[in-house]
Amino acid sequence: MLRFIVRRLIQMAGVVVVLSLLLFLWFKALPGGTVSAMLGERATPERRRELEQALGLDQPLWVQYWNYIKRVATGNFGPSNGVLPGRDAFEVFLSRFPATIELATLAILIAVLIGIPLGYFAARRRDSWIDNLSVMGSLVGVAVPVFFLAFMLKHWFAVELNWLPVSGRQDPTMDATRVTGFFVLDGILTQEWDAAWDALKHLILPALALASIPFAVIFRITRASVLDVVEEDYVRTANAKGLTSRIIRGRHILRNALLPVVTTIGLQTGALLAGAVLTERVFSYTGIGQALAIAIEVKDYPVLQVLIMAAAAVYVVVNLLVDITYAIIDPRIRTR
């Protein structure tokens, strides 16, 4: 197990290094960049040259890349020039990562807590109205673009009905103490209940919108998988043995049916990140996704580099976690 984890972590390091080179070259090949972003209308050929000189952008590519690697090796990713100017790009990642984790966790929680039970019941009562309705609902979840769903949720529940806040993570006039950067958790830890509640209120709409993607997939996989499992011999055997239906449900059906669901949840992380870019944008939610969108717009390459590499790393780690969870649920894997 340990060897497996170590091997995967080494793989991850390799992926990040290769990605850094690719991204570096790619960004250099794109027209525009820091100089135009900083100067705007004030750009003249002279000012442009001066600034390029100051930033060393007039040096050969390999020199620039070498300097970049040297800096990164000392934990210095270079200052952001658009999202959080002057601050290290990694700081942008750190200050925004908790926001996205908070959002994604709630979204996955919503998707799992609704998707799995609903999938199970839909399968057990196949072709009932509950089944038909939820299959249809999940289709809508897949078919409606997150962006649109987010926009509609915001329009109705925030702007028209005014039940929930329109955007952001917390009311700016809320005098909240920051501890971990997870606003809800911070509110609980410091017992500033109003701050925790306010942060949670800000999370509801974006999390619902974001949950629509994994919910639909989790629901459908659970349903299909339960349908498969109930037909299995061991379920029939368990029934014949006279085990209580509670044990059959828990140990025989759900446990086996959940295997593919766990994989799916892992794979959904990538989709979730993509969804977060859109959802966070709509709700001006200060997470990784919004930072990505802004960084692309203003050509903040240091930040883009860090965020994309971090996204890749997160993806690999989540998949690793999925594999470990797999091993816990399925003893056959553990023994290998």
Add this chain to the structure above:
Amino acid sequence: MKFFRKAAPVAMLATVALTLGACAQSERDAGTPGATNGGGAASGGTLTFGAAGAPKLFDPFYATDGETFRVTRQMFDGLLQLKPGTADLEPALATDMPTSSDGTTWEFKLREGVKFSDGEAFNAAAVCSNFERMFDQNADAQKGPADYWSYTMGAFKDKAADSLYKSCEAKDETTVVIALNRVSSAWPAMLALPSFSMQSPKALTEGKANDVKAQGEGFVYPANSQNPVGTGPFKFEKYDQANGTVTLARNDDYWGAKAKLDKLVFKIVPDESTRRQELKAGSIQGYDLPNPVDWKGLEDEGNQVLVRPAFNILYMGLNPEKNPKLKDLKVRQALYHALNREQLVQTQLPEGAAVATQFMPDTVAGYNKDLQPYAYDVEKAKSLLKEAGAEGMTLNFAYPTEVSRPYMPNPQKIAEALRTDFEAAGIKVNFTAKPWNGGYLDGIDAGSFDAWIIGWTGDYNAADNFIGTFFKGENNDFHTYVQDWGKTLNDDLVAADSIPDEAERTAAYEKLNQQIMEEYLPGLALTHSPPALVVGPDVEGIVASPMTAEEFNTASVGGK
């Protein structure tokens, strides 16, 4: 083992929660539940303003962008400032407008008893340490973020002779004499620029204000850039990066009209439609640059659209080096006559926009009132082209995408209208679209297009800030030096800038404006567009400024 497997995560979580809980103390002041009001006596409430982007830093000296200036303006004062709602100067930390006998030695009388928000006294010595600080910049800062000094003063301490600024002398506690190396029309107008605001000398020293370093794709700034200490009506409270908000609190010791608000919050909401929804939901009380197509809808919802007098110019740049046909004045005049700018103003630009007769707005000294716009006359355009032997000429015309500027709300629509006009006059147009930062701005500087549209919003009220910026130098975007008159125009602009007598200087610029429009025509001045800001129904006291220099100390919300 089985027990351990189940219990381990729970135990771990509990441990983490306990550890965090132990060091997680609420930092709120005791006895202020809700904490909306800081517990002050009379509550003026909080105004939350929606900003489109994050302020770059809080040291205005290293900034050129509106998002930074909007915030720092509320915390800092300059020696001079703009009269609310105008582009005219008035004294701020100086008690009177400065005087000079020869245009190079300027005496400022300073306001007495003013303190920075850290308790330091504002006096003549403080003024001089600010100027010396600005003058003494390292190589990285000179080439990079000390942009406004570089633009207005020309050089820094290491090339002192080339600099406009020469020295600062504290004559007594409240008298400062600033000496210049030569005369410039930019002085003293530039002193209203937020970049040249007065900062606490103590904060500058302790925050190592000048330690700017270029690194990778950007600059690293010292502590002072995050700890602004000025004399303004508001003080810095916090920049909550994780939540995207900047909070300022009223400065109760402010020397001028004290702010009515307790707190002023800038909430960063990058998406414009979200800003509009926030305003509707009441979670922000105003935002900048509403899209002109929304103005009416916003007003119908009870909001106030505050339109700023236009202090900008949209123009078409032309490059005679890229397309030699453009070297001929007749061809450039033909292009001008081909354009139906009246229609452009009415269909594509916000209410209050106007056709330009020259490269500056009418509020600038040196604006020539006698100039008439080049009339829309397709026949004249055609005959001029014929005379020049340029019938059926091709024009490589570029416009920017992914951008909206105050002088150009919708570049694509504007460019399409211009193209239609050109084609009606028999000019073939090769239309290219390039992302603003991604081929457009660098394309202009590299001379890649025959014609392009761009504009300028004035930094301060001086003719040189407009036509000087555009046409001076050997190497400007209009490539004037390939023309016989390019050097003459440069020399005349330099000469006009250094005339000490104001009336004489104004006359010189009026004449230059006429020459530029009638004899030279290096590019086509198109239009002026008024930008706006919008505030909710219960906000009062904000005066729209042509230089976006709105002050929030006069603002109140909810009739408080």
